[in-house]
Amino acid sequence: MKLICADLEGRLPAVPRRVVGAQWVLVRLHGYPLGFVTPPAMGCTSEQLRQLALRELAGPIATHLASDSIGDGAPVPNALARIAAPCPRWPVTGNGVVTVAVCTRDGAARLGECLDALATLEYPPEQLDLLIVDNAPTDSATRDLVARYPRMRYVPEPRPGLDWARNRAAREARGDVIAFTDDDVSVDPMWVRAIAGAFAEEPDAMCVTGLVVPDEIDTPAQALFETYGGFGRGFERSVSRVAPGERAVRRYGGTGRFGTGANMAFRRSFFDLAGFFDPALDVGTPANGGGDLEMFFRVLKSGHALVYEPAAMVRHRHRRDYASLREQIANNGVGFFAYLVRTAQAYPAERFAVLRLGVWWLWWWNVRRLLRALVRPSAFPLDLVIAEFKGSFVGLRRYAAARRRAEDVLGRFGSDAEPLNALAAGDRT
Numbered sequence: 390m391k392l393i394c395a396d397l398e399g400r401l402p403a404v405p406r407r408v409v410g411a412q413w414v415l416v417r418l419h420g421y422p423l424g425f426v427t428p429p430a431m432g433c434t435s436e437q438l439r440q441l442a443l444r445e446l447a448g449p450i451a452t453h454l455a456s457d458s459i460g461d462g463a464p465v466p467n468a469l470a471r472i473a474a475p476c477p478r479w480p481v482t483g484n485g486v487v488t489v490a491v492c493t494r495d496g497a498a499r500l501g502e503c504l505d506a507l508a509t510l511e512y513p514p515e516q517l518d519l520l521i522v523d524n525a526p527t528d529s530a531t532r533d534l535v536a537r538y539p540r541m542r543y544v545p546e547p548r549p550g551l552d553w554a555r556n557r558a559a560r561e562a563r564g565d566v567i568a569f570t571d572d573d574v575s576v577d578p579m580w581v582r583a584i585a586g587a588f589a590e591e592p593d594a595m596c597v598t599g600l601v602v603p604d605e606i607d608t609p610a611q612a613l614f615e616t617y618g619g620f621g622r623g624f625e626r627s628v629s630r631v632a633p634g635e636r637a638v639r640r641y642g643g644t645g646r647f648g649t650g651a652n653m654a655f656r657r658s659f660f661d662l663a664g665f666f667d668p669a670l671d672v673g674t675p676a677n678g679g680g681d682l683e684m685f686f687r688v689l690k691s692g693h694a695l696v697y698e699p700a701a702m703v704r705h706r707h708r709r710d711y712a713s714l715r716e717q718i719a720n721n722g723v724g725f726f727a728y729l730v731r732t733a734q735a736y737p738a739e740r741f742a743v744l745r746l747g748v749w750w751l752w753w754w755n756v757r758r759l760l761r762a763l764v765r766p767s768a769f770p771l772d773l774v775i776a777e778f779k780g781s782f783v784g785l786r787r788y789a790a791a792r793r794r795a796e797d798v799l800g801r802f803g804s805d806a807e808p809l810n811a812l813a814a815g816d817r818t
Contacts (some may be wrong), residue, residue, distance in 0.1 A: 419476030491556035598648025599701030650681030678724020722780025
C-alpha cells in the first residue's frame with residue numbers, strides 16, 4: 390500500500406483498516422512535511438486523522454505557523470485560520486533554470502513511475518530541464534520510454550557506472566542548478582521549487598539535499614529497511630558549514646546524515662570549482678556506493694554550505710525481498726569505507742581523523758548493533774548486521790580496485806575533457 394500523505398489545509402483521507410504491519414501517514418502543512426503519525430489498526434475517518442495529527446504534531450505545527458507569520462509579517466489570529474490560508478513562503482515563480490537528472494541503467498521496467506511524477510512538477514516549464522541519462526544501455530527500452538514524454542531529454546552515457554552518468558548529466562545540464570534523483574523514486578510536485586528556494590535563501594550553498602520517505606511498506610523487507618535507518622533524515626531544516634581552519638572529517642565525515650544520492654542538488658558552478666563525481670565510487674563499480682557521500686564531503690571541505698531541506702521531498706521504492714535488502718545493506722558498508730579510503734587519499738591532512746572515524750563507526754554502527762542482535766535476536770536479523778560489518782572490511786580494499794576499473798574505462802572509451810585526477814579532486818598537498 391502506498392504511503393498516505395495528509396495535507397492539513399485540505400481534505401484529509403480516511404485511513405483503511407490495517408492488514409499487516411504499521412500504517413504510517415505522512416502529515417504535511419502547506420507542502421512542508423511535519424512528521425509521521427500511526428492511525429489505529431482499525432483505521433480512522435478523515436476527521437479522526439486530523440485530530441490525531443493536531444495532537445501528536447502540535448509542536449511542529451506551531452513552529453510552522455510561526456514561520457509563516459514571520460514570512461509575511463502578518464499576525465496569526467488563530468491556528469486553524471492560518472492552516473487554511475496560503476503559505477507565504479512558497480515563491481509564486483521559479484528561481485532560475487533547474488535541470489532534473491535521472492540516471493538509470495536498463496531501468497525501463499521501473500522508470501515509468503518516476504517519469505510520471507516528474508511530469509507533475511509544479512515549476513515554470515520554461516525554467517525546467519528534464520534529463521534522463523541512460524548508463525551503458527543494453528537495449529533501446531529506456532530510450533523508447535522517454536520518447537513518450539515530449540518535455541524530457543534522453544542522453545546515453547556509454548561508460549558504465551553511476552558516477553559516469555552523473556558527470557554526463559552535469560555536462561549536459563542547461564540549468565544553473567542540477568537536481569539528481571533515481572529511477573526508483575517518485576518526486577513530490579513541489580520538489581524542484583523547494584530546492585530552488587533553498588539555494589535562493591542560502592547564496593553560499595553549493596548542495597541541497599531533501600527528505601526521502603518510503604513510497605510503500607508492503608513487505609517485511611521494506612519495513613526492516615526503515616527500522617534499520619532508512620533514508621529519512623528528519624523534518625527539520627539545517628545548514629551545515631565547516632568553520633575556517635576546522636578539520637572537516639571530525640564533525641562532518643559521516644556525510645550520510647545529510648542525505649542520499651536519490652535526492653540531492655548542486656549548483657552547476659560547483660563542478661567547475663571542485664571537479665566532477667569520482668567515477669571510482671558508487672553503483673556499477675567495485676565500491677558499490679559512496680559517490681554521493683564523497684560529494685557532500687567535498688562541498689563542506691571546499692568551504693561551502695550544505696542545506697538539508699525536508700520540503701524537497703521524494704518517495705523511494707525500497708527493495709521488496711529480503712535477499713535484495715541484505716545485498717543493499719552489505720553494499721552500504723562497502724561504499725562507506727571505500728569513501729573513507731578515497732577521502733584519506735585525497736586529503737592527507739585528514740588521514741588521522743578518517744582513521745578515527747572508521748574505528749568509531751565500526752563500533753557505534755556495527756559492533757553495538759551486533760551485540761544487541763545477539764542479546765535480543767528478535768530486535769533485528771543478525772545476518773543483516775553481519776552483512777554490513779563484513780562489507781565495511783571489504784570496502785577498505787575496494788576503492789583501489791574501483792580506481793583501476795575507472796582508469797580502464799577511461800582508456801577504453803576515451804576522455805572527453807574529464808581526466809580522472811580532476812574527477813577525483815582533492816587536496817593532495
